[in-house]
Amino acid sequence: MSGTVIKPLRLAVLASGRGSNLQALIDASESGRMDGKVALLLTDNPNAYAIERAKKHDIPFRIIERKDFASRQAFDSAFADAVEESGVDIVALAGFMRIISPSFLSRFPGKVINVHPSLLPAFPGLDAQKQAFEYGVKITGCTVHFVDEGVDTGPIIIQSAVPVLPEDTVELLSARILEQEHIIYPKAVTMIARGEALPPEKFLARMNGLVS
Numbered sequence: 001m002s003g004t005v006i007k008p009l010r011l012a013v014l015a016s017g018r019g020s021n022l023q024a025l026i027d028a029s030e031s032g033r034m035d036g037k038v039a040l041l042l043t044d045n046p047n048a049y050a051i052e053r054a055k056k057h058d059i060p061f062r063i064i065e066r067k068d069f070a071s072r073q074a075f076d077s078a079f080a081d082a083v084e085e086s087g088v089d090i091v092a093l094a095g096f097m098r099i100i101s102p103s104f105l106s107r108f109p110g111k112v113i114n115v116h117p118s119l120l121p122a123f124p125g126l127d128a129q130k131q132a133f134e135y136g137v138k139i140t141g142c143t144v145h146f147v148d149e150g151v152d153t154g155p156i157i158i159q160s161a162v163p164v165l166p167e168d169t170v171e172l173l174s175a176r177i178l179e180q181e182h183i184i185y186p187k188a189v190t191m192i193a194r195g196e197a198l199p200p201e202k203f204l205a206r207m208n209g210l211v212s
């Protein structure tokens with residue numbers, strides 16, 4: 001019998017905080033729901049709870065702190081070097097609190113993805129759930145997208161809509177959005193592994209052309 005062989009993707013996850021999306025990716029991998037495996041956690045925060053999650057699942061992790069580097073550029077290069085050394089297929093941002101530089105992106109064109117708690121392009125940036133709540137939208141949600149040099153911009157892979165309920169608070173709404181993030185992030189990885197989500201040619205050309 002012949003069939004398409006799907007190669008599970010190896011992921012580097014970049015996280016700065018609690019790491020619930022890291023956990024969702026680990027869980028989906030371990031239960032066979034995702035065509036991918038978390039091969040490395042990279043963090044800029046030695047106190048990130050994400051580190052505890054990695055330890056618990058025997059996932060290698062590295063802490064790279066800004067204070068140990070003279071320049072932003074040297075710090076970025078250290079992250080990119082760590083990703084390159086690990087030989088991963090995809091870099092998944094999961095609550096990574098730093099802007100990804102063009103020089104980092106140019107080393108992994110079309111291979112960096114992010115999860116964001118709004119229906120992009122609405123409400124990019126920090127506190128997206130609060131921004132949506134305060135604007136008064138009736139539907140918000142979350143997005144997984146390929147990362148470009150902007151803030152929460154780049155080609156969209158998958159989205160999930162979450163209604164804003166009359167009795168909602170920012171906290172309740174955020175919790176329901178987070179549940180959806182945990183569903184769509186592993187799905188996005190599987191879509192990429194299966195060739196169902198490809199970075200557009202024009203986008204790739206642009207990422208390849210970023211000056212390092």
Ligand code: GRF
Pocket residue numbers: 015017018019020021022094095096115116117178181
């Ligand atoms: C998530 O809401 C994600 O969309 C945003 O940062 C948050 C990270 O949460 N980019 P966690 O660290 O994965 O729990």
